[in-house]
Amino acid sequence: MKNEQGSQSGEALKGFTTSTRRQFIGWAGLLALGASLSPLDARAAQSAPRQGGSVRFAINDGTPADSFDPATWQSSYQQVIFGGTLCNALTELDATGAAVPDLAESFSSSADLKVWTFALRPGLKFHDGAAVTVNDVIESYRHHMGPASSSAAKAVVESIVDIRADGDRNVVFTLSGGNVDFPYLAADCHLVVMPAKAGGGIDWARGVATGPYSIEDNQPGIGVRMKRNPDYHKLGQPYFDKVEFVNIIDVAARTNALLTGEIDYMVDADIKTLKMLEQNPAIEISKVSGVRHFSFSMNTTVAPFDNPDVRMALKYAIDRDDIVNKAFLGNAKTANDNPVAPQIAFAINPLPVHSYNIEKAKEHLAKAGLTSLTVDLSVAETAFPNAIDAALLFKDHAAKAGIEINVVREADDGYWDNVWQHKPFVGVDWLGKPTCDSLFTTAYASGAPWNDTAWKNKRFDELLVKGRAESDKATRQKIYGEMQQILHDDGGALVLAYALFIDAMSKKIAHGPIGNMLQCDNFRMAERWWLA
Amino acid sequence: MGSGFVTLFIVSLIIFAAIAVLPGDFAKVALGRSATPETVANFQRSLGLDRPVTERYVSWIGGALKGDLGLSFSSGSGTPRTVNGIIGPRLKNTLFLAALAALISVPVALLFGIIAAIRRNSWLDRSLNALTLVGISFPEFFVAYVLMLLLAVKLPIFYSLARITPGMGVVEIAERLALPVATLCFGIIAHMMRMTRAAIINLLSSPYIEMAKLKGTAPWIIILRHALPNAWAPISAVIAFNLAYLIVGVVVVEVVFVYPGIGQAMVDAVRSRDIPVVQGCALIFATAYILLNLLADVIAIATNPRLAHPR
Numbered sequence: 001m002k003n004e005q006g007s008q009s010g011e012a013l014k015g016f017t018t019s020t021r022r023q024f025i026g027w028a029g030l031l032a033l034g035a036s037l038s039p040l041d042a043r044a045a046q047s048a049p050r051q052g053g054s055v056r057f058a059i060n061d062g063t064p065a066d067s068f069d070p071a072t073w074q075s076s077y078q079q080v081i082f083g084g085t086l087c088n089a090l091t092e093l094d095a096t097g098a099a100v101p102d103l104a105e106s107f108s109s110s111a112d113l114k115v116w117t118f119a120l121r122p123g124l125k126f127h128d129g130a131a132v133t134v135n136d137v138i139e140s141y142r143h144h145m146g147p148a149s150s151s152a153a154k155a156v157v158e159s160i161v162d163i164r165a166d167g168d169r170n171v172v173f174t175l176s177g178g179n180v181d182f183p184y185l186a187a188d189c190h191l192v193v194m195p196a197k198a199g200g201g202i203d204w205a206r207g208v209a210t211g212p213y214s215i216e217d218n219q220p221g222i223g224v225r226m227k228r229n230p231d232y233h234k235l236g237q238p239y240f241d242k243v244e245f246v247n248i249i250d251v252a253a254r255t256n257a258l259l260t261g262e263i264d265y266m267v268d269a270d271i272k273t274l275k276m277l278e279q280n281p282a283i284e285i286s287k288v289s290g291v292r293h294f295s296f297s298m299n300t301t302v303a304p305f306d307n308p309d310v311r312m313a314l315k316y317a318i319d320r321d322d323i324v325n326k327a328f329l330g331n332a333k334t335a336n337d338n339p340v341a342p343q344i345a346f347a348i349n350p351l352p353v354h355s356y357n358i359e360k361a362k363e364h365l366a367k368a369g370l371t372s373l374t375v376d377l378s379v380a381e382t383a384f385p386n387a388i389d390a391a392l393l394f395k396d397h398a399a400k401a402g403i404e405i406n407v408v409r410e411a412d413d414g415y416w417d418n419v420w421q422h423k424p425f426v427g428v429d430w431l432g433k434p435t436c437d438s439l440f441t442t443a444y445a446s447g448a449p450w451n452d453t454a455w456k457n458k459r460f461d462e463l464l465v466k467g468r469a470e471s472d473k474a475t476r477q478k479i480y481g482e483m484q485q486i487l488h489d490d491g492g493a494l495v496l497a498y499a500l501f502i503d504a505m506s507k508k509i510a511h512g513p514i515g516n517m518l519q520c521d522n523f524r525m526a527e528r529w530w531l532a
Numbered sequence: 533m534g535s536g537f538v539t540l541f542i543v544s545l546i547i548f549a550a551i552a553v554l555p556g557d558f559a560k561v562a563l564g565r566s567a568t569p570e571t572v573a574n575f576q577r578s579l580g581l582d583r584p585v586t587e588r589y590v591s592w593i594g595g596a597l598k599g600d601l602g603l604s605f606s607s608g609s610g611t612p613r614t615v616n617g618i619i620g621p622r623l624k625n626t627l628f629l630a631a632l633a634a635l636i637s638v639p640v641a642l643l644f645g646i647i648a649a650i651r652r653n654s655w656l657d658r659s660l661n662a663l664t665l666v667g668i669s670f671p672e673f674f675v676a677y678v679l680m681l682l683l684a685v686k687l688p689i690f691y692s693l694a695r696i697t698p699g700m701g702v703v704e705i706a707e708r709l710a711l712p713v714a715t716l717c718f719g720i721i722a723h724m725m726r727m728t729r730a731a732i733i734n735l736l737s738s739p740y741i742e743m744a745k746l747k748g749t750a751p752w753i754i755i756l757r758h759a760l761p762n763a764w765a766p767i768s769a770v771i772a773f774n775l776a777y778l779i780v781g782v783v784v785v786e787v788v789f790v791y792p793g794i795g796q797a798m799v800d801a802v803r804s805r806d807i808p809v810v811q812g813c814a815l816i817f818a819t820a821y822i823l824l825n826l827l828a829d830v831i832a833i834a835t836n837p838r839l840a841h842p843r
Contacts, residue, residue, distance in 0.1 A: 063800040063801075063803070063804050063806075064618045064622070064797050064800055064801070064809070065604055065605070065606030065613075065618070065800070065801070065804055065806050065809070066606070067606055067613070072606070147570075147574075148574050149574070150572075150574050150575040150578070219792070220618075221792065221796075221797065221800060222695070222792045223695070246693075246695070246790070247790075248693075248790050249787060249790075249796075250787045250788055250790070252677065252788070253692070253693070253787065253788050253789065253790050256680055256681075256684065256685060256692040257692050257693050257790070259685055259692075260684050260685055260688060260691070260692045262691060262692060262693045263693075
């Protein structure tokens, strides 16, 4: 089909020099027909995954120090390649963001949601042919637990009191309190299953796991070559025979590599040159609105932010759309002081929507007994991309409402150690969480480790505990709806925008709906995508 | 030789001290924002970061003298990763790229320098000067991107990624490395060429050259047999300087062409606060500078005709 079109266009061009105007119109029509056919063609190919071929993905934050130890995975390089391509956890996040069984065939809980039982799929094998046992699962979890653990997932497994085997296929987890979202925690990319060692612990150094691809060659900081796992437990998957991940830190180098066909996919396209990349007919830009979000966070225990009316005045004194358009060049989604992104289960859009309203800002300022207000806003480029531009725009917006914002430019180095949670008003980049519960527990409950607003709300804390141990959907919707409303009305986080994952890929790659919780199709693009 | 060691010792002290006062903490960076004070403390203990600075320096420098740069902070329990193991392959890559660039740029620079000296103030001299000056005036990343745009994107002759893998043929390696080598040559030819030209012209006004001219010796012979042997000292010094630059200063080229060299490894290590790797890289860079300068001194002495023909 494609070849036929090609030869017709070729003739069309040859004939063009000698053709009359009428002939030209005829040929042009034919060309147009060809052009209109090809997208249809491509769409047809996208709908049916097929096996075969190889693909090269470029990721941007690998280092020579990267290892297979799941406790150390921080970068998207390690989480995508090792977490999402080499390994599997008991559950995974599907494209809609729901936790579904992966290595587990099914899971169930006791009525109080404290005891969770996961049944392993039968016949699971590691890349070296050894069978996956319940003990491997238990040791893989213990790897992150215990007082001496320095694992990135330590907080995730903190609520686990006990893990035990029940028969040779069931793993039983006992939690310190009921948690209906435990399957989401089990999907964490650090909690992957690796072979247990004889004397306890896991043998991660060989890079042997259960994932869709096994390691052929791993050069830390440079790239990883992997080949299809013939014993993979998901029917038909994965689709590629071989995948290669390349570490390209420089965004211009990544873009050039994609343009010259040295790679087929790049993570994090440059928004400044996106318009030009979009014009390239061989390249598809994928923009996925994730759960990552940006905020200006106010410490609610420090004056003047301890006054709810001051917080409200600032919430009305910022033109979020303007910041999205100018600082993020349209590549973000305006948020409404709700850190819960719309695709997370039980998300609501709290009313009234906080939009730029000088009158209301002044009104709240008057209620607080103030006619003018001066505050310092600490930002750095690491706070979130283009945070300094966003802060300067905010300064302009707020000035019209009689609020003077001094934008303090902090050092990038050590920003998260010395500025975040230390200064009262700061820019923050949140990678987000897949559930209301995990988001609120880590960042908004009283005393939560990342509660940078130092916000305390009794009703909110009560609801949080109630929601965690509640399995009825309608009740949970009510609980989480109320919590989001409280946070929106009273909280100290001025949530500006949800970030987009902006990636570019060759049209050779086909894919279904792309997951919108984590980068790279919820880290599993190598398993879920195929060659068109 | 002795002064080289003293310099190296002082440099090692400076490296260690500078890194000790750097803000940020490996444990905190490695553990990310999810780190709690407790996990940070656990981690620091496992890395030996709770020991006093002097003790850490002595054990580090003692190991370095034996060629052992210690363990990377990325070592997990039971799986040591040596700094040598991380830096080694990167250093080999960097040396390979530097050697290729030197093999091309040094002869070209010498040849151009000599030609420019012979034909000084002619249009050839001026255009060679102008051309190489243009090359050195643009920042490296700009030259790199222009070359990439022209020769990899618009005219796909070469590759935009300089990734070489084991088992690649010589021709492919040459094609892959053509652009980074060209970029590096652009950056260093001007310096060496101008020094060669200046050194030779400087000598051409000396009485013994006048004598050779009066004898009726051909200009080429004058340059090669009479002027050049006396010019080797300044030329070798500037060549050593540029070769050292090729080893320590090519991080921009490495990033743009995604070449896995030592500069890139050091930047990555600084970002992740992998201190032993940073120290190892810095020490290797200092050693490269000192060794190459030593070599330049040796060449200067060995080629000095006054010492070669003692009266």
